[in-house]
Amino acid sequence: MMVPLDPAGKPTSQRRIAEGDTVVVYERHDAMRAVAVRAGGVLQNRFGVFRHDDWLGRPFGSKVYSSAAGGGGRGGGKAGGGFVHLLAPTPELWTLVLSHRTQILYIADISLVVSYLELVPGCVVLESGTGSGSLTTSLARSVAPHGRVHTFDFHEQRAASAREDFERNGLSSLITVNVRDIQGEGFPEEHRGAADAVFLDLPQPWLAIPSVSLMLKQDGVLCSFSPCIEQVQRACEAMRSCFTDIRTFEILLRTxxxxxxxxxxxxxxxxxxxxxxxxxxxxxxxxxxxxxxxxxxxxxxxxxxxxxxxxxxxxxxxxxx
Known part of the structure; x- marks a missing residue:
């Protein structure tokens, strides 16, 4: 990701590709995939054969040609062959290539969430549920390098898969993944009064709102995401007892x-x-x-x-x- 720093103090996107890194292989704006780089690895697509060994040591953002291009690979010869770009897995790109274990939030919604939660480096954020980790990744970048995201999901396997993704992308120092039913149990007592912001993506968010009010710092901000207006109505009704400045938005993106x-x-x-x-x-x-x-x-x-x-x-x- 762009957030973590390597030992030299450079953001991941500014250093060179090494074995074990995750790169986003960009073919075109609607054709990308995440690839874990490994010695001896090979990627085959409609543009040819691409050997991972030819990627090692290159900076993120490099344009590489297929090995079948005759003089391609590390030499960079075109010879009429296909090519791809090797991009750093920024939160925006990760949202487009991650494995969908649940329905995810996309960039239009994420941008408003990060803005209205007023996130800055050093903030502490509580999130429920984790899902596929699309929003979690953007939250982590917003609070880096010294903040923390504590994310919760009731589904143990889903939480484990998300934890693996965060570890692979170098985000373990920013994200803690927990298995917990926030609707039924609320947030852990250890976070009482410690959160700058809370995000809820739950089928019954009104059940968790009393717990949220105890977790937030003074003047802290809550965001609840719901697909149905009936959920919004019940959530807003629950918020009125201890929250103010309640607003609801719907983002419609036209490309x-x-x-x-x-x-x-x-x-x-x-x-x-x-x-x-x-x-x-x-x-x-x-x-x-x-x-x-x-x-x-x-x-x-x-x-x-x-x-x-x-x-x-x-x-x-x-x-x-």
């Missing part, structure tokens, strides 16, 4: 595609494109008649054909002083 394209038409909608202005030229028809024709090669911008809709509702509240 645009940007690509090169050619337009051939008598009429060009200038508002739909950016780039050079169209040039008119004469075009002869089979009958010899001259017609004005606009031909344009430009950058086309349009909404993506598929868009993520509703993910959930984010409710924030501040502990009443």
């Amino acid at each position: 645009y595609e940007v690509r090169d394209g050619a337009l051939n038409n008598a009429t060009v909608n200038e508002d739909a494109t950016v780039g050079p202005r169209p040039q008119k030229r004469k075009k002869n028809t089979s009958s010899g008649e001259n017609l004005d024709c606009i031909q344009k090669t430009s950058v086309l911008v349009r909404p993506a054909s598929t868009a993520k809709g509703h993910t959930g509702y984010l409710t924030f509240a501040r502990l009443r002083v």
Whole structure:
């Protein structure tokens, strides 16, 4: 990850790839995978064969060519072969490549959570439940290098898998994974009055809110994520006894595609494109008649054909002083 430091004091993304590191192999924006680097390892994809030995010692962000490219590998020769980029597993990229053990939060929701929880280096955060660890990773970067994330999940195997991911990505010094039913038992007494922020992703968050009020420091912030508005209503009702400034948000993300394209038409909608202005030229028809024709090669911008809709509702509240 970008958070932990190596012995030389450099962020992981600024050092060179070593055996045991996790790298994000980037083929294109919608085709990435996490790969654990090991001596003698091989990755095969549609672009060719890539040997892990050729990655060792390279900086994160390197562009590497397939071994089948004739002179590829450590020599870096192109020879018409395929290539990939080797990226550091930042929280944003990890969210896109992690194993889905549960439904996860994506970057749009995560960014608002980190912002409204007012997280800074040194903060202590309690999270329930851990799930696949998508949000946990971003929370850890926000509180690094001296803060701490205590995350809880009632499912023992899910917690164990998340712990392995955090260890592999070098986050063990920032994240503690615990097995506990927060809805039924509340947060452990050892965290009473010690948390700067609490995040809940539970089917019945209102059951945990009394415990949250005991864990937060004065003026601490709570965030509860729920997919259904009925859950939000019950959670807000429970919050009113000891929280103030209660707000609920829904994040709807619209992505645009940007690509090169050619337009051939008598009429060009200038508002739909950016780039050079169209040039008119004469075009002869089979009958010899001259017609004005606009031909344009430009950058086309349009909404993506598929868009993520509703993910959930984010409710924030501040502990009443």
